[in-house]
Amino acid sequence: QVQLVESGGGLVQAGGSLRLACSASGRTFSTYAMGWFRQAPGRERQFVAAISMSGGSTYYADSVKGRFTISKDNAKNTEYLQMNSLKPEDTAVYYCAARNGLALLTRRDAYAYWGQGTQVTVSS
Numbered sequence: 198q199v200q201l202v203e204s205g206g207g208l209v210q211a212g213g214s215l216r217l218a219c220s221a222s223g224r225t226f227s228t229y230a231m232g233w234f235r236q237a238p239g240r241e242r243q244f245v246a247a248i249s250m251s252g253g254s255t256y257y258a259d260s261v262k263g264r265f266t267i268s269k270d271n272a273k274n275t276e277y278l279q280m281n282s283l284k285p286e287d288t289a290v291y292y293c294a295a296r297n298g299l300a301l302l303t304r305r306d307a308y309a310y311w312g313q314g315t316q317v318t319v320s321s
Contacts, residue, residue: 199223199310203293206315213283213319219276219293219312227271230298232308233278235289235317245291246278247301256301261287283319290314 205217219231230250236242246257246267255267266279276293294308302308 199229199295201293201295201310201312203291203312203315206291206317208318208320209283210320211283211285214279214281215283215317217278217280217291217293217315217317219278221274221276221295221310225271226269226274226276226295228297229295229310230301231267231269231276232294232296232302233267233276233291234294234305235287235291236314237289240289242292242305244303244305247303248276249301250299254301256303280317283317285319285321287317288319289317291317 200222203219232247233245234242235245244258248255248267252269264282269276292314293312295310296308
């Protein structure tokens, strides 16, 4: 199985930026489509962003469109989520996910591999 580890979370002020990273062990990212999800306390885990296996296509939730950018570096087996103009409502545990496929997907159940999550807290 592929093991995913997130990093880069932390505490930032509203309007600030964070860059999350997700590193995979074992197989290279060239064989995976990737996604980011987040879950706030008392809320359902929600889709944030996804990227195709090649990295050529991306898709974002409306709530983060224009502020977040997903990317992947297949040579480094790493996925990134650049988060700009952060808002308090972005506060959540962020999870990276991977699936062995070509296309980006937004459904949680489409992803077989998940990281442990990294906390992002945005203060007012």
